[in-house]
Amino acid sequence: MNKLDVTEAIFAIKKEKDLTWEAIAEAVGMTDVWVTSACLGMNSCTEEVADKLVSFLGLPDAAKAALMEYPTKTWDQAIPQDPLIYRLYEVVGVYGPTLKEVIQEKFGDGIMSAIDFSMSVEKEENPKGDRVVLTLNGKFLPYKSW
Amino acid sequence: MNKLDVTEAIFAIKKEKDLTWEAIAEAVGMTDVWVTSACLGMNSCTEEVADKLVSFLGLPDAAKAALMEYPTKTWDQAIPQDPLIYRLYEVVGVYGPTLKEVIQEKFGDGIMSAIDFSMSVEKEENPKGDRVVLTLNGKFLPYKSW
Amino acid sequence: MNKLDVTEAIFAIKKEKDLTWEAIAEAVGMTDVWVTSACLGMNSCTEEVADKLVSFLGLPDAAKAALMEYPTKTWDQAIPQDPLIYRLYEVVGVYGPTLKEVIQEKFGDGIMSAIDFSMSVEKEENPKGDRVVLTLNGKFLPYKSW
Amino acid sequence: MNKLDVTEAIFAIKKEKDLTWEAIAEAVGMTDVWVTSACLGMNSCTEEVADKLVSFLGLPDAAKAALMEYPTKTWDQAIPQDPLIYRLYEVVGVYGPTLKEVIQEKFGDGIMSAIDFSMSVEKEENPKGDRVVLTLNGKFLPYKSW
Amino acid sequence: MNKLDVTEAIFAIKKEKDLTWEAIAEAVGMTDVWVTSACLGMNSCTEEVADKLVSFLGLPDAAKAALMEYPTKTWDQAIPQDPLIYRLYEVVGVYGPTLKEVIQEKFGDGIMSAIDFSMSVEKEENPKGDRVVLTLNGKFLPYKSW
Amino acid sequence: MNKLDVTEAIFAIKKEKDLTWEAIAEAVGMTDVWVTSACLGMNSCTEEVADKLVSFLGLPDAAKAALMEYPTKTWDQAIPQDPLIYRLYEVVGVYGPTLKEVIQEKFGDGIMSAIDFSMSVEKEENPKGDRVVLTLNGKFLPYKSW
Amino acid sequence: MNKLDVTEAIFAIKKEKDLTWEAIAEAVGMTDVWVTSACLGMNSCTEEVADKLVSFLGLPDAAKAALMEYPTKTWDQAIPQDPLIYRLYEVVGVYGPTLKEVIQEKFGDGIMSAIDFSMSVEKEENPKGDRVVLTLNGKFLPYKSW
Amino acid sequence: MNKLDVTEAIFAIKKEKDLTWEAIAEAVGMTDVWVTSACLGMNSCTEEVADKLVSFLGLPDAAKAALMEYPTKTWDQAIPQDPLIYRLYEVVGVYGPTLKEVIQEKFGDGIMSAIDFSMSVEKEENPKGDRVVLTLNGKFLPYKSW
Amino acid sequence: MNKLDVTEAIFAIKKEKDLTWEAIAEAVGMTDVWVTSACLGMNSCTEEVADKLVSFLGLPDAAKAALMEYPTKTWDQAIPQDPLIYRLYEVVGVYGPTLKEVIQEKFGDGIMSAIDFSMSVEKEENPKGDRVVLTLNGKFLPYKSW
Amino acid sequence: MNKLDVTEAIFAIKKEKDLTWEAIAEAVGMTDVWVTSACLGMNSCTEEVADKLVSFLGLPDAAKAALMEYPTKTWDQAIPQDPLIYRLYEVVGVYGPTLKEVIQEKFGDGIMSAIDFSMSVEKEENPKGDRVVLTLNGKFLPYKSW
Structure with a gap:
């Protein structure tokens, strides 16, 4: 079971049980944005979060490892x-x-991580x-000289 | 004098007078992000704001019309x-x-404007x-059916 | 059953029953352009319209949820x-x-939605x-300053 | 004087005399959309229209020939x-x-010209x-077989 | 049976029966270039031509409707x-x-259709x-002004 | 004087003297398509043709060498x-x-040159x-095996 | 059996029988470069060469026609x-x-074919x-004027 | 004087003195292909070759340093x-x-340098x-493992 | 069994046996970076290394030949x-x-191989x-003149 | 004087005085790689380093501010x-x-900064x-969950 399989399984269960991302987020104790991204395969879960997701959604056991894998983030x-x-x-x-x-x-001189x-x-x-109010919060990283 | 000329003039004056975008914003009564985008030529000023910018920065009179022009927004x-x-x-x-x-x-079903x-x-x-805390605030626009 | 499956099912039924988009539109009480776009998976139906489409065309029940899903619009x-x-x-x-x-x-200063x-x-x-007379009708959205 | 020079001259005069595209269109007896496209160099004028544009706007004589030239339409x-x-x-x-x-x-089977x-x-x-109501009106051209 | 299926079926029969495009064209009373393009799915047949193609080549009946469908022309x-x-x-x-x-x-001022x-x-x-002598024959379409 | 300079000079003279490509072609004894491409810098002239072009159009002497240069054909x-x-x-x-x-x-097996x-x-x-009847005539080149 | 199937079959046999391109080339009386390109589907064989390839490699009979087909050369x-x-x-x-x-x-003025x-x-x-010494040998084709 | 200036100077002199690349190559004791690439700015000359080029062609002294600079090879x-x-x-x-x-x-396993x-x-x-017989000669570089 | 099959097999075994790339590298006597690239199909193994990999990981025998094949390196x-x-x-x-x-x-003048x-x-x-300290070590290759 | 002007001035002085990047680096107390990137306009200098660069190279005073500006890093x-x-x-x-x-x-799970x-x-x-031994040293940044 890879991350894509898990994503498809989650969408199917979410539809069947009529769940919201907000409810899933609450069940695992993380925010809705982060949980959604993890379910879409764009972030890796800690073992604890993976356990909660598997148990709350009733995913197969093999999903746990896939949720914990480090994703390759592409679009x-x-x-x-x-x-x-x-x-x-x-x-x-326009605003970059x-x-x-x-x-x-x-x-x-630096960037937002x-x-x-x-x-x-x-x-x-x-x-x-x-x-819609969208808030991004990233650490400022100053350029280093050497 | 077009928008590009005005942008260059503003950068030169800002450097010479050692001004910040924050100070410019305060002087014209708008926020720093919006004022910066207007000075970079990506938004049009109302006559009132254009007047204040010209007078605060000491821009040539011809800058006023250019600041009020509707920009073509490209990157x-x-x-x-x-x-x-x-x-x-x-x-x-990653998060789209x-x-x-x-x-x-x-x-x-809809978008953030x-x-x-x-x-x-x-x-x-x-x-x-x-x-860095970056906040985007856009009206939600629901899709119309007809 | 996802939106693509529904589109394929609709094309098959439309061909078999020799229906026109105009007839389908009339049956569900919407315009032909909008109904076609919904059948091609580029707009979401309200429950009422989805019910009518499923019943008029004789689609499987699972099509209803797919028709109501919010589409990802790509080409x-x-x-x-x-x-x-x-x-x-x-x-x-040429004319943009x-x-x-x-x-x-x-x-x-603004755009057509x-x-x-x-x-x-x-x-x-x-x-x-x-x-061919093609009419586009969109709300004018003025740029906001802040 | 090429089409680009004429476009720049028209923008300068339009600004100086505070004219609208609508006023220019009325003066030459064509619609605002078509006149604007001709002034932007995307359509060629008949001799009559070119004469009226030159005389109404006070363009140099050399502008007439440039307005009548057949444009290369690129973006x-x-x-x-x-x-x-x-x-x-x-x-x-989305709607193609x-x-x-x-x-x-x-x-x-065919296209809109x-x-x-x-x-x-x-x-x-x-x-x-x-x-905004935008109306496109093009001749239907059926595909030929041979 | 879609246009692609028909194209594959035609290629298989053409090879098996050792036919040429010229022979197929003659049998249906059209030119070789047009018939080939219709068989490759890039033009739609009239009912009469579709009937002749199906009967001459011995295509399945379902091919007729596919041959008459209006193609989406892409490459x-x-x-x-x-x-x-x-x-x-x-x-x-080089010569455009x-x-x-x-x-x-x-x-x-205009184009070749x-x-x-x-x-x-x-x-x-x-x-x-x-x-090789390749001849293109297209109606001249003059640009309209309005 | 390079090919681009010559092209610009030819366009200026052609406009001033109100010449057609057909008339230029006749004067130098080549076809209108070929002469136009040579004047646009996409083909090289023999010395004889270059002499005739220079003399018929009244181009500066330096144009002769530029017309004879081998072009880099790009678009x-x-x-x-x-x-x-x-x-x-x-x-x-569509028809390739x-x-x-x-x-x-x-x-x-081969190509049209x-x-x-x-x-x-x-x-x-x-x-x-x-x-418009456009005729292309190219030598057939069979693929070689070795 | 299309050209791709034949290529896969040849790779499998070549591996199994531990053959080299050089040995295959010798067996069919052509050079190693040309034979390899024909086996990769980028050139068509004469009947004689196709017969030899099928017999030397023990390819199925259907491979012969595929080897003789005129390829569409793409990468x-x-x-x-x-x-x-x-x-x-x-x-x-660098050296073009x-x-x-x-x-x-x-x-x-011309090209290497x-x-x-x-x-x-x-x-x-x-x-x-x-x-590595790589030798390309192509007929010089002079540009034609007309 | 940068490499581009030198290239332009060489083309002007070559035309004026009616020289060939072959003659230039002979004069500096290198091959025609290499000398041409150096004159086009795609290779750097040793001091000896740069001296000879400057003296044979009558280039300005500043050309010597430019010819010896290490090029940035782009196209x-x-x-x-x-x-x-x-x-x-x-x-x-086709043949890669x-x-x-x-x-x-x-x-x-390796490449041609x-x-x-x-x-x-x-x-x-x-x-x-x-x-045309074009010969490429490059050192074979085997992949290293570590 | 091709290189892709072997890569998938290795990932499955690595997960099942909870191995690290470091452990695999040690077992076959190569570095972790090189072994990982070979397992991802981007380098070819010598027979000795292929044997060790097959035996240490318990890969099917057919994997050996695939590991030894010369890869086509694409991304x-x-x-x-x-x-x-x-x-x-x-x-x-930024730093090129x-x-x-x-x-x-x-x-x-030259490059790092x-x-x-x-x-x-x-x-x-x-x-x-x-x-993270990443060290690249490549032979310097000086440009040749000829 | 912008960053590009400064870069050109530095290259001219470096050539004239026959300096190396290593010598410049030593004079300002930074490494050769970093100093080169700052001179190419890809990093900003502290006031101290800018002062040293201006004084060591004999740059005009206006260069100091340009060297301290925050660069837009593009290629x-x-x-x-x-x-x-x-x-x-x-x-x-190949190795990503x-x-x-x-x-x-x-x-x-994370990246090298x-x-x-x-x-x-x-x-x-x-x-x-x-x-050539090239060493990259970047802070490891672990992904955050929230």
């Missing part, structure tokens, strides 16, 4: 097409140099239409 | 290379499908290394 | 090749900057050769 | 980036196969937000 | 590699702007080596 | 965008494998709209 | 990656314009390390 | 378009895997048309 | 996406010209976070 | 072409998955040909 489309994902890509294109200016003014990193999605209710 | 690199910007692209690649799952679970949209950068102090 | 060819679709791409290439000028002159959006195809009879 | 970005133009590209990607189904059901073709932009006022 | 290689096809691509690259000059000088179009291949015997 | 767009040229590319895409079948059936090659454009008058 | 990687093949690509990139200068100085063409590989023994 | 077109160079690329595509088979059968490498062009006279 | 992603591999690609992009300057200053080459990974313990 | 070629740099790219392609296996076995990173080049003398 199909260099320029994403699904409108939800493309809009994020567009934000990076702006963010470089602002972040490096506040922190110095995408490894020592977390992310969350919140709903902001608004009479003119609810808003 | 050079389909896959960005500068490490700070690439990391954001990587986040979209995860965000689609989580946002659509919370909001229904990149037009009715704002963004901010905060510094989170941390003894193990300060963290 | 194979960045530059389309089929002549009918390529001509539309060519129109975007023209439309930007004209739309932004009429509406201000492709989400809060509808489209129709009409036949205009003409002795020199009938004409 | 820079295979996948457009400006959000207004990208949304149109996205519509072609749908339009092929619907047009060919109504007309038979992008040459014997016209286009218009209208504003549809709407309390929830005005809407 | 695998944006830049073709097979030397015979690449040479044609090279001719378009030349043909634009010459055709538009003779006909005015690839839809209202036919093509033939002839052998010109020559003691220094026979020559 | 900007792997997939051409101008509609007239794209339609030719589309023909290669068909032509391979038909040519190799008539001639054996694009070097030992000529091409012509004729106008076929037609009450339903004139037609 | 997977526009920029090859295997180091042995990449080095050849690098030679074309050099070879154009030298060949056209010796032969006039890749169709009327042969190639060989020899080993040059050398105490500092043996050397 | 513009990943897939070359000029027919002479494309044919070489085609040979690599064949050459890998034959070379590795003769030499073992493109660094410890030389190349020559010869003319083979032939009544049916002269032939 | 899927021209620009790698997995963050660990992308960072190495980024280093090549720097390394060219420094290596050629120390060694002269990727064939006569070895590589190792060490862990450098560090209280602020352990460090 | 021209997604797939590098210069043989020295391509070989490094090839190593990443191998390094992922070995590094993650030694360190756990390219930011908290240093690199050195050493010459290993060897009678069979000197060897």
Whole structure:
């Protein structure tokens, strides 16, 4: 059983049991964004989390090892097409140099880590239409000289 | 004077007067991220903001019209290379499908607008290394059927 | 049963029963363009529409959930090749900057939404050769400043 | 004076005299979309229209020949980036196969011409937000067999 | 049975019965180039031609509907590699702007249609080596203004 | 003076003297397609033809050597965008494998040369709209085995 | 049995019988380079050579027709990656314009044919390390004017 | 004076003095292929060769240092378009895997060096048309294990 | 059994027996980096190493020949996406010209071989976070002139 | 004076004064690799280092600020072409998955930082040909879960 098999099994069970990512996240004690990414095969679980996922969802035992494997993180489309994902890509294109200016003014020469990193999605209710609030939190890494 | 000329003039003045984006933002009453993007030519100013920018920075009068022009928003690199910007692209690649799952679970079928949209950068102090907190806030747009 | 399976099932039934998209659209009370896109897996149905489609076409019950799933909207060819679709791409290439000028002159700085959006195809009879009239109708979204 | 020089001259005059595309279109007796595309160098003018454009805008005489030249129609970005133009590209990607189904059901095997073709932009006022109505009108061309 | 299945069936029968495209073309009363393209799935047959093809080749009945379906015309290689096809691509690259000059000088601003179009291949015997004579015949379509 | 300079000089003179490619071709005793390609820098002239071109058009003497130079034949767009040229590319895409079948059936395993090659454009008058007749004539080159 | 099946069968037999390309070449009376390319499906055999290959290798009878079929010559990687093949690509990139200068100085305006063409590989023994000697031999084809 | 300036100077002198690459090669005591590549900026000269080139051609003194600089070897077109160079690329595509088979059968696992490498062009006279004989000679480099 | 089958078999056994690459390397007397690359199918084994691998891991006998085969070295992603591999690609992009300057200053005009080459990974313990030390060792190959 | 101007000035001075990167590095108290990258505009200097570089090389005062600016790190070629740099790219392609296996076995799930990173080049003398020893040293960053 590899990570892809586990992802397919989770989608099938989630549909059958009518579960939400939020419920799964709560059951294993992690956030919804992280748990979803682990279920999609883009992050590795600790043994504890893998155990909880297997038991809460009723996955086969072989799923545990696959959930704990270190993933190869790849994506199909260099320029994403699904409108939800493309809009994020567009934000990076339009605002990338702006963010470089602002972040490096506040922190110095360096980058925001995408490894020592977390992310969350919140709903902001608004009479003119609810808003998605997406928060990225990454460690600042200064360039080293030598 | 086009938007590119104005951007170059702003960078020259900013360097000469040793200004920060934060100071410029404060002077014109907008946020640092938005002001930076307008100065980089990626957003259009209202007449009021353009007036303030011209007067605060001491830009030539012709800059006002250029700042108010509607920009053509393009970027050079389909896959960005500068490490700070690439990391954001990587986040979209690695977490795009995860965000689609989580946002659509919370909001229904639709997207987060990149037009009715704002963004901010905060510094989170941390003894193990300060963290960049990047917040995206976009209106949820549900797909229409007809 | 996923969206692709449902699409294949619909094509088979449509051929066997010699149905038109127009007839299917009428039966479910939506337009032909939207119904076709939903049957091709590019839009999600409400439960009511899914029920009607399943019952009118005689699809298996499992098709209902698949029709209601939120689609991942992707396409194979960045530059389309089929002549009918390529001509539309060519129109975007040749007239894109023209439309930007004209739309932004009429509406201000912003875009036409492709989400809060509808489209129709009409036949205009003409002795020199009938004409295709394609109408796109999208909400204007002004850029926000912050 | 080539087409590019004329385009730049027109933009300068349009800004200086504070003209709209609509006013220019009216002055030469053509639609705003077509006139804009001709001014952007993407269509050739008849002698009559070129004369009117030169005289209304006060262009140099050499502009007339350039306006009448047959353009080479090319665009820079295979996948457009400006959000207004990208949304149109996205519509072609998402709805291209749908339009092929619907047009060919109504007309038979063939395509909508992008040459014997016209286009218009209208504003549809709407309390929830005005809407852009974009109409494409092209001759249907049936495939020939031989 | 889809167009691809029919193409494979035709190739198998053609090999088994040792037929030529020329013989098939004669049997159905069309030219060899057009019949070959229809058998390769790149053109749709009228009912009459489909009947003749099925009967002459001894194809299964289900082939008739597939031959009459409107094809999606796509090709695998944006830049073709097979030397015979690449040479044609090279001719378009090397002589494309030349043909634009010459055709538009003779006909005015417009294009040669690839839809209202036919093509033939002839052998010109020559003691220094026979020559391929390829003739393309397409309706001239003038650009419309509006 | 390089080939590009000569091309620009020829376009300027051609416009000023209101010449056609056909007239230039006649004056130098070659066909219009070939002469146009030589003037666009895509073929080299013999000394005799270069002399005639220089003298007929009144080009500077330095043009002669440039016209005789062996060109580097390149083109900007792997997939051409101008509609007239794209339609030719589309023909290669749609009918490439068909032509391979038909040519190799008539001639054996090999290709049509694009070097030992000529091409012509004729106008076929037609009450339903004139037609462009494009003829390619290339030596058949059989593959060698060794 | 298509060319790909034959290639796989030949590799299996070659491994099982521990044959070399050189031995196969000798058995059929052709060179090792050409025979290898025919076995890889990149050239067509005459009936005589196909008979010898089938009999020497003990291929199934159906292989004969496949070996005689005219191949579609394509390759997977526009920029090859295997180091042995990449080095050849690098030679074309680094020395391509050099070879154009030298060949056209010796032969006039034209090209080296890749169709009327042969190639060989020899080993040059050398105490500092043996050397690969690769010889390409192609007919010079002068450009035609018309 | 950089390598590009030197190349342009050499082309100008070569044209003015009506020199051949062969004559230049003889004058400096190297082969025509290598000298041409050095003059095109794709190889570095020893001081001795640079001296001879400068003196034979009458180049400015500053050319010497530029000729001795170590070049950055790059080329513009990943897939070359000029027919002479494309044919070489085609040979690599069509025969690359064949050459890998034959070379590795003769030499073992490894590659032909493109660094410890030389190349020559010869003319083979032939009544049916002269032939280009291109010889590549590169050291075989076996893969190392460790 | 081809190289891919062997790789899959090795991963299955490695997981089942809970082996490390280090342990496998030790058992066959080679380094961990080289052994891993051979097990991933990117290097060929000598008979001795293949025997040891088969016997230590308990692979089927057919694996031996596959391990000894000369690999075709290719990779899927021209620009790698997995963050660990992308960072190495980024280093090549950011520091490539720097390394060219420094290596050629120390060694002269030439390159570091990727064939006569070895590589190792060490862990450098560090209280602020352990460090990866990656060492590449390749023979310097000077360019040849001729 | 921007980073590019400074780079050009440094190359000119380095050539004129016949300096090595090693000498420059020593003068400013940093390593040759890092100093070279800073001079090529790929790293920012501290004020101290910038002062030393300006004074040692005799750069204009304006160079100091440019050397201290935070660079935008980009490169021209997604797939590098210069043989020295391509070989490094090839190593990443061939050995990337191998390094992922070995590094993650030694360190756990995470990556080697390219930011908290240093690199050195050493010459290993060897009678069979000197060897380049390239050492990369980057902090291991474990993936975070949240």
